[in-house]
Amino acid sequence: MEHLRWRPSVNEREFIESALQSDLRVDGRHSFDFRKLKISFGREDGSSEVQLGETHVLGYVTAQLVQPYRDRANEGTLAIFTEFSPMADPAFEPGRPGESAIELGRVIDRGLRESRAVDMESLCVVAGKHVWSVRVDLHILDNGGNLIDAANIAALAALSTFRRPECTVGGDDGQQVIVHDPEVRDPLPLTIHHMPIAVTFAYFGEGNIVVVDPTYKEEAVMGGRMTATINSNGDICAIQKAGGEGVMSSVVMQCLRIASVKAADITSKIKKAVSEDPQRLAKVSMF
Template identity: 70%
Template sequence: MEQRLANSWNMTLNEKNFIETALLSDLRIDGRRPFDYRRLTIKFGREDGSSEVQLGQTHVMGFVTAQLVQPYKDRPNEGSLAIFTEFSPMADPSFETGRPGESAVELGRIIDRGLRESRAIDTESLCVLAGKLVWSIRIDLHILDNGGNLVDAANVAALAALLTFKRPECSLGGEDGQELTVHPPEVIDPTHAEETIMKGRMTATINTNGDICAIQKGGGVGVMHSVVMQCLRVASVKAADITTKIKEAVESYNTERAYRKVKRHPSAAGHQTER
């Protein structure tokens, strides 16, 4: 990326000398010390698998998606990972639309290698049907503003998006055991028909204060800790909504009951006897 940066910054000799002199004195032109990071903020979108990272003036968004594909012949039991980077011209005048340039390709390779070598994704766990179907994970990184150090900002965006992504669950059935069913990542308030295909369930009892009173898990399917916590967060929101509806229904019932009592017991003024 050095060539791209050289093209972007047409610095004078005096400016370069000033920066070099400051660095030799353990100072930087923005006031930081040599090992100080700029402010890092990480946000998440409403959908799982989306992130927004800002490192100083550098702004990157990450999105993770997955689809079922045929595995590579030499790795029939492993899924795949692909990194795609998009450099917006609004982020830097040197970025061009259309075909990814050398900088975009290099950035994608750096992120890809880091994730693979660190084994951030267990590719074997992405196998659904050996030799036939595996999950292909795709990470899209959108560079919205280039304020320097794209590698770190993009890497954080990729990891943050991955940590909030949940691929759909699959099950095999049918007479030959090869019939694939892809289940939604989460189902609330299942119908009777949906209950017939459930391999497990979890019930959480939460009071009006949001306290977890009880948890009951049924079925033989294991549940990861992250999934349990996600379900509890959803249950807390739903419990508050349902509690509100119950209170409204009770209030409506009490109002109607009080009205019926008034009709059964007319006021004394309506039954006065003449003397």
């Protein structure tokens, strides 16, 4: 955990920046290489664990029946919540979420919700009365840099394995909702139309040096950051630029091309991890 208190000296800053000019990174990667990605799942549906290099995030999905918003009477809801443990980074304080927690939640929320990745209409039970409200909790266990991409993958992996109870509508007025026990009726997966993958770039120098998936050390010296959320079809779901100098449009276009390739790769890794999850394989073999 020592690295989490790391603040670069002038020499360290210059070393990292001069290495980047020679297309070398402190951890030996090339500019556009991601760190090693490991995706695993908990015993319960809708729980995921993602390790991206030294960054470690847990995702957990739950759902409950609520009244829908008036202007979206036949749609369920999706909300993202982030929790930063002080164990993950001494800079995180317990209690109220800090700026970084709010920004993290906002970037993931925008990429997932505004791109309509999850079918909200399929979460409707009785229009205007009962819809499923889906909640994604993201717990940051270790901040090794690039929390956005790791937390986004954790959210998608957890959503991919989540199952909600099946409901039927009956009663005298035809409006009563019966929620079935998972033992009686198989729970239902979410309908996910596409996977919006967040790919984060850090800028150095005058914005002419760009790397993907920055570590905590690179984040400490970077001039700015941009996250492109893109799916495997190459559709741009969201772009977020945080701080730093302006970046030339040609550099942004280059980042979007790279993000498109990375999104396809990460999507296939999530799908492979879900299909090979021992918990799911055991359940399939039971029926």
